[in-house]
Amino acid sequence: MLILIAPRRGRRRRRAYASGAMTSRAWPGASRGEEEDRVGRRMAGFVVVNDDLGRAAQELAGIVDACRRHADEDEESRTGYG
Numbered sequence: 001m002l003i004l005i006a007p008r009r010g011r012r013r014r015r016a017y018a019s020g021a022m023t024s025r026a027w028p029g030a031s032r033g034e035e036e037d038r039v040g041r042r043m044a045g046f047v048v049v050n051d052d053l054g055r056a057a058q059e060l061a062g063i064v065d066a067c068r069r070h071a072d073e074d075e076e077s078r079t080g081y082g
Helices: 009-019 030-043 053-079
Strands: 002-005 046-049
Touching: 002 030, 002 053, 046 053
Parallel strands: 002 046
Antiparallel strands: none
């Protein structure tokens, strides 16, 4: 399982202000998002922080490639074919 999470709280707040999604100091979704991050991090085998799109995409691609290689190795060990 992989979780793609938002940047740290301060960065999320700045993004929310900049986009107009947050107009006051009160941010109703903040505590729910933090709880989802905690739960997701405990469940996930991989965690990618979405603070830079290019880097996050490369990291995700690397995880997918590694999982594919691992699956291929498992298949080869089960069948004896490579």
